[in-house]
Each structure stands twice: as structure tokens, then as C-alpha cells.
Amino acid sequence: MKNLFFLFAVLMSLTLSAQELYDLPKNEKTRWISFENINAKKGAGAKENKGAKGHPFERIPAGESVDLVNIDGSGIIKRIWLTHSDHLTPEMLRSLKIEMFWDGEEKPAVSVPLGDFFGIGLGKSVPFESALFSDPEARSFNCVIPMPFKDGARITVTNEADRRLDMIFFDVNLIMKEHKEKELLYFHAYWNRELKTELGKDFTILPKVEGKGRFLGTNIGIFTDKRYENTWWGEGEVKIYLDGDTDFPTLAGSGTEDYVGTAYGQGTYNHQYQGSLVADAEEGAYAFYRYHIPDPIYFYNDIKVTIQQMGGAPKAKVRALVNENGAELIPVTVDKAPNFVRLLEMKNPPKLNDEDFPDGWTNFYRSDDVSATAYFYLNKPSSDLPQLQPVEVRVKDIIKK
Incomplete structure (x- = not known):
């Protein structure tokens, strides 16, 4: 209890530091x-x-x-x-x-x-x-x-x-x-949806924006493809390209649920800077957010933000998704301690159905229905970002049966 009171006092002092209430x-x-x-x-x-x-x-x-x-x-x-x-x-x-x-x-x-x-x-x-x-x-x-x-x-x-x-x-x-x-610095927000993300290509949360500013964060929504059943969809890492980054980002995470502050799957919770408001495995619907307030992300020339479209499951389950459901996927790594196999670095990686395909937890590129809102400040009152997608794209299959 003492720790809670101490935390509350610290938060209040931070809140009031910019201006006292009586000023x-x-x-x-x-x-x-x-x-x-x-x-x-x-x-x-x-x-x-x-x-x-x-x-x-x-x-x-x-x-x-x-x-x-x-x-x-x-x-x-x-x-x-x-x-x-x-x-x-x-x-x-x-x-x-x-x-x-x-x-x-x-x-x-x-x-x-x-x-x-x-x-x-x-x-x-x-x-x-x-x-x-x-x-x-x-x-x-x-x-x-x-x-x-x-x-x-x-x-x-x-x-x-x-x-x-x-x-x-x-x-x-x-x-x-x-x-x-x-x-x-002017406030901006951008929304994007892909009804079916491209296999092996990162989803764009925020396209490249030129100027100076601060990335505030994002909320993301996913409707999973039923062909993957209820397998884990959140292995994708957030990547933030800053100030001239090209092929590789300066900032990279370790997984989707890691980015929003939880671990080993994702249920529902809401915290000040991170949360998961919808986690419905039966419907295949997930909505979550992360706001970079205590951990600011500044840019001085340009910024781009993406998230990998990647899931994971045991090898036998991944094989069943392909062989029985016709799911489209690309295996990328296999983990069975102490071994971690980077399939994409191998000259001749084994095929998923080969006898010598490694046993263990198999991460794979997948394709789902993904949308996101990006929030940021920019030193210009407008930007060159694409216009909002038409209402037909925004509402398509919004109620999943």
C-alpha cells in the first residue's frame, strides 16, 4: 500500500510540474x-x-x-x-x-x-x-x-x-x-486498413512522413483469417524507421504483445500507455494500443512505422494449417531450446513438409485484416500522406459472423 501511495505522489508531481494548479x-x-x-x-x-x-x-x-x-x-x-x-x-x-x-x-x-x-x-x-x-x-x-x-x-x-x-x-x-x-508542432493522425495483408510484407502503420516531430503512438485492430484457426497471430515486431533509415529501422521490438507491454499471448486490459481492449479468440478480433509518452520517439528529418505480419504455432499445427485449411504462410524461424533456427538465412531451407524440417515452435508470415491509427506531431499543419480510404473499405466485414 505504501508503494501505491508513493507511485501516486510521483505521478501527481510529474503532472503538476509544468504548471501548478494555483498559477x-x-x-x-x-x-x-x-x-x-x-x-x-x-x-x-x-x-x-x-x-x-x-x-x-x-x-x-x-x-x-x-x-x-x-x-x-x-x-x-x-x-x-x-x-x-x-x-x-x-x-x-x-x-x-x-x-x-x-x-x-x-x-x-x-x-x-x-x-x-x-x-x-x-x-x-x-x-x-x-x-x-x-x-x-x-x-x-x-x-x-x-x-x-x-x-x-x-x-x-x-x-x-x-x-x-x-x-x-x-x-x-x-x-x-x-x-x-x-x-x-501540429497534431496529426493517419488511418490505414489492409483487408488482406501481403504475405511476407510488413503492414504500414504510418507511411514515410518528412519533417520534424514526435510519434505519439498507435492503436491497431486485427481480424484474423479463419484459416489460421485460433493460432497465435502476434509474433510481428514493430519497426520504426528514423531520419534516413532505409532497409533496416533504428527501433525494433520483439513481438506484438511485447510492444503493448504484456507477454506470452494477449488478453484484455487497459493501462495509461498500453492496453488491449478487445481480445476475442472466437471472433478472431483484437484491438490494442501503445502511447509513447514516458518513452518519447522524436524525429528530425523523417519517420515511418510498420509492424510485421507474423504468427506462430507448433510444427504439427502449422503443417495442418497448410495441408488441411489451405492457409497461406511462410515459415521464418523454429525455436526448440537450445536451438533457434533462422530459416531465411539458410541457403537451402527445408520445406515445411520435409522430414528434416526442424521440430519446435514455428514462426511464420501470415495474412490478416489489419487496420491502425497513427498519432504524431509534425512541424507542418498538413502532410503528404494519402487521403482516408473510402467508406466501403472502412466498413467491409466490420461485423464478423
Whole structure:
């Protein structure tokens, strides 16, 4: 118990070190934006219906958008809260698109399916809390990532579903202040999905981005291919290419569950910087996250982030996956202590069905349905990243039977 109190005290001191709660900064103005004061004007909130809850929500017809934020000036968005009337439907969570534009840019710095943006992959809504996102009762979405801007900010939600969204509620809490920094780092987010990853090729969490900044982390969702049955899918290592890396990365992990802070498989848990919110072996659905807050990842020229698509099982099971299920896979290593066989380094490696194929735990490249949201800061208000994939790709097979 004493250790817990000590840890709490340390965390509190770290939280308050930047600014004491009783400090009053100069020339900073607190503003809230909601439908009750959409322009964040002083003394202009709750005017409709004589101040009696006159405009708490909006509707978004199919194919239309609504601005949550559209303001001029300089400031920092500190918190976003949002909920809507279809918050438990995976198709709607993937069909709603949230976009963020900084300093008058026409291209969004953020363009991500709404559910995935708020920290949960696969269009799921489950209760959790992390350092950056929370969903207290699986009915709302919260984000506390600071998002600075110099000349203006715009946040939109677009309904790309085939039906109307009856209610969307939100508030955005921000500070209006002048930025004295010579170079501002803007918040960005990127989403990507591959319905069937290419065998032997790493999945791209974040394509190469040029500039200076900080990689904040990612949440990843996987629907496993049924041909692999319930064999372990998470042997893939995260690779982060920094500042001119080409064939090989500077940062490399040792496995997927290792990257998110657990080991020997992956159940459900949610911690501040790492978590696994969905781990459904029967459905073959997994969603997990890792945020690099205590372990910052900086880049000064460019960055790219990938994760290997690799699983593992005993040799006999791997053979059965191929011979009985027709699963596509490429064996890469075999482990049976004290031996660890690197098949891809062998001149003439044995085939999986050969008598001399080594016995032991066999890791293999595999192909699954993978999606990910990457969060990062960049010293530019927009980037050259590809635009968000169309809604048909985002929602395809989102409900697995």
C-alpha cells in the first residue's frame, strides 16, 4: 500500500510540474465550443430557448458534414468530448469521419474514422481509460491530446453512412493564447486498413512522413483469417524507421504483445500507455494500443512505422494449417531450446513438409485484416500522406459472423 501511495505522489508531481494548479497565466483565455456557443464568443453561450437547453445537439443527414470547431486565432485545444445516438454500431463508428484542419490549410492533418480516432480499433466501443483517450461507459469519447494552432482551427464530422445520424453532442475545451515558439508542432493522425495483408510484407502503420516531430503512438485492430484457426497471430515486431533509415529501422521490438507491454499471448486490459481492449479468440478480433509518452520517439528529418505480419504455432499445427485449411504462410524461424533456427538465412531451407524440417515452435508470415491509427506531431499543419480510404473499405466485414 505504501508503494501505491508513493507511485501516486510521483505521478501527481510529474503532472503538476509544468504548471501548478494555483498559477494564473497571463493573456490566456478559456473557451468552450459546443452547439450552445459554436463560435466560442465571450458572453454568447446558451442563448437559444432563453437559455434553457436550446441547442444541445445536431443531426447529420447521410452524406453531409457538421463543423464542431471553426475559429480564427491562436490557441491550444485541450480536450474533446463527443457522443452520438449510434455510438455502439461499428458501421457508424467507421462511417463517421473526423477531420482536423490547422491554420487555414485545405488538407486535413487528421482524417480518421471517428471510432478509431478515439482510441479503439475495429469500430468497437468498450469502457476504458488511457493517458490520451477514454470511454467511461462505452457511450462517449474523450481525447486530451493538446492540439496547438497559430491562425485557426477547424474540426468537422462527416456522415458517410447511408442513414441519418439523429444526434451528435460535443464540447471542445481550449485555451486562446499567442504562441511564442519559433516552430510549432501540429497534431496529426493517419488511418490505414489492409483487408488482406501481403504475405511476407510488413503492414504500414504510418507511411514515410518528412519533417520534424514526435510519434505519439498507435492503436491497431486485427481480424484474423479463419484459416489460421485460433493460432497465435502476434509474433510481428514493430519497426520504426528514423531520419534516413532505409532497409533496416533504428527501433525494433520483439513481438506484438511485447510492444503493448504484456507477454506470452494477449488478453484484455487497459493501462495509461498500453492496453488491449478487445481480445476475442472466437471472433478472431483484437484491438490494442501503445502511447509513447514516458518513452518519447522524436524525429528530425523523417519517420515511418510498420509492424510485421507474423504468427506462430507448433510444427504439427502449422503443417495442418497448410495441408488441411489451405492457409497461406511462410515459415521464418523454429525455436526448440537450445536451438533457434533462422530459416531465411539458410541457403537451402527445408520445406515445411520435409522430414528434416526442424521440430519446435514455428514462426511464420501470415495474412490478416489489419487496420491502425497513427498519432504524431509534425512541424507542418498538413502532410503528404494519402487521403482516408473510402467508406466501403472502412466498413467491409466490420461485423464478423
